Amino acid sequence: MSEDASHLLPFTLLLDALKAAGEDTRLRLIAVLAEAELTVSDLTEILGQSQPRISRHLKLLAEAGLVERHREASWIFYRRAHEGPGGQVVSRLLELLDRTDPVLARDRERLDAVRNARAVAAQAYFSSHAREWDEIRKLHVPEEAVEAAMREILADRPIRTLLDLGTGTGRMLEVFAPDIERGLGLDLSPDMLAVARTHLDHAGIRNCQLRQSDIYAIPAPRDSFDAVIIHQVLHFLEDASRAIAEAARVLRPGGRLLVVDFAPHDLEFLRESHAHRRLGFSREVMEGWLTSAGLVPERYRTLAPGRRTGDALTVSLWQARDPRLLLAGSNDSPADRQSAGNKEVA
Template identity: 55%
Template sequence: MQERSASAPFETILTALSAAGEETRLRLLALLAEAELTVSELVTILGQSQPRISRHLKLLVEAGLVERHREGAWAFFLMAQRGAAAALGRDILGRLACDDPRRAADRERLTEVRRARAEQAVRYFASHAANWDELRALHVAEERVEAAIRDMIGTTSLHNLLDLGTGTGRMLELLAPLATRAVGIDQSPQMLAVARVRLEKAGLRNVQLRQGDIYALPVERDFYDLVIIHQVLHYLDDPARAVREAVQALRPSGRLLIVDFAPHEEESLRANHAHRRLGFAAAEIAALMEDSGLDVIERRDLVPNWNEGGKLTVTLWLGRDRRIISDPLPLTLGEFA
């Protein structure tokens, strides 16, 4: 959950106000409240030089209004989520008219940047759908990952299971036998076609596959016992938004399992495999879960064995919704568009 405005030292407030009180920096703050962006993307949106944008970002970061994290040759920026300066920044943006012409124009260009990203990802997934499982074998042995997944979630029956970015449907094949109903969401029709073949071959009749946006899930809210995001977040431009959307689908006391790479330096994955992020630090995912209303109940790091040279470490995070069950659970998922 985001903090409410809180008292802070005079210098903290003065520095934050000075940083936000300039046209370009205010525009940057508004953009970074909506998406995690690189300097080059901000240059494209605002039409200003890279040095100028970098100087403004430096001031915003120093004021505590913006967070910066570096991955190899790339740096990502996002509006800060914690601290008095971040709360003040949210207050400022909350008073900024949504229909302001400059803000509207920036949003329009942000939409174009996001559209270009999405089109690149669609082309990539379409061209690699048939051999997706082979591409995923960049990390420690899949058998180890799947064994850890099964162990972490246990063998208790699930009413409703949701797999986000289902890809070829392997997670559904693995876990749908535990569920009354399982749903897989993916944006790529080609990937869903591969998944349907796989699941039909496995004889699973309790699975639905749906094309959908991970940021606007076509599923019921407060419904699923378990939601899985397996090797998906590193493709996304806004992982935090995807986690928040996933949590909206959880029933009270439901669990979210995230599986992804630990931080690494394989820059080729950006150029050759459309990875946007080079893994995630344990504290980053834990913070995303906690800010979305989950308690992190378990984390595991699967480090490559001595004979798995060149493989990447995989981390699994399991979070539980803090809400308490008060009503009987629905047993099946209603039809949805």
Template identity: 55%
Template structure:
């Protein structure tokens, strides 16, 4: 990270305090609330809030609202994020204070997982029935991974992230992942799942798929997995997703082919009973995307009517004429002001 002398001094001043450095080390492992941090640090809420305010003013962390809760995370800026990660990686392994913080952090994550397990147990029967109507999720996930490829990329957005599973399977490929969902209950499930999988390069936050709380032209890959059939205006969701892609970025959509299972509309809030290739190609084209690939996943044979799962991959048709280096792109988006 290249900054002016004054900016570097201000940044280091913000981080160069024991509690604030502990906070950065904790946030490098996932998003936390003020309540989480007060429990872990053993400090009063006003004191923790003061530390958080100084770190935010320095551009090292960010804040987002989820109902009545406020979550804190490392900055969305790649330059600031990398700076913090390098900083906390220099803390000696086994430091007694940090070890105690991590033990308390593990307790916070266990409580999240307990709440997630309770929510799953209350809804498992409904979800299991729908899963039984189509091919196993793992088959679709494997195809999705193969279609996207193994080349690492900078950033990913999962719209309607649900359990966070799509963020999990792509986590080895992206540097920064974001999941958006309207349901606080599902966000709790997603956080618990990402914590359990040890994934620290992804975060989830509350937001509307028609107005996601993220910057446009910022993501190399956007995914919409089994979400469109719940929406009254899927075309609008696709247009919004396309606006979030960087030039030549890709949009991956997983949903159902047209079907006649009306009970999904009546009992499970499905507003659309599947989508045809022609309809999807039209929507992608209207959003400025080219349909690159489509795949079908036929259901297992049986007497009960089944669902065919579809996978569509669209690409932003804008070309990357002169793509800057990763460091340069990150610097240009940093909130820290003078990163070159």
């Protein structure tokens, strides 16, 4: 078998994909869906066609594997296929398309209008919550310092696939997008996903997707991601250990989990006014959960507030690794590996 044989497609499969794409509306849909995740309502506005007609074309494209669909509350979002044979066909078609073509240029203009309307709605939600978020941010070191520490901790090994649990505004995807091949952000709130989608669109990020999902039931099989991030999420949960176990399930052998949250504190108003279930986590408790999930804690770091006051929060970062590659390549015991790797970073 030649080196490129794995990229070749069976005759019937390729023929069906080309038949599905070989119609002007469907080819326009593929081009638009390469730019953003969109609903049927969005697409009817962009292409200027009826909803039944757009839905019929999307159904044909989905059956041919050229577009993907996912449900978010009462909405269904569509996006060009990235994986599998359908993803191969779409990638090649997009390479051949002239983006300056007047038809495609007009579609992009209408897409910009849809994005702008979406941004206005997302900003309204964001503004209504900005005061409470700002109130909490003032209690700890700047976000830039936290993000720099996160990048430093995960910089020792390339990340092909990244999962951000409780993605919120999508900021973690924005931070790591330049360094990964593919990112996925999950959140239970459709409102927050709307904010995240607007932020990623504005930043021009095309290698990350967003999905509505329960953090306790990640819609992915085992061994799916090189890295998983849980950033400032666990203190909202009833069962943080269960969320960690579910995150560990989808890590690939040798994959890393990075947890960022608060150290123990006594700011009771965060529980009363901001729905915090837990007032921080100790190093021992968190590392116990990581170990119970089958992971090996490797790094621990704290970022204390710049000015010591009674109303200040320390941010803690824990990084743990799936041990399966270590088990395959070392005769050391799990206890030896944990002792060697479980070091505090100043």
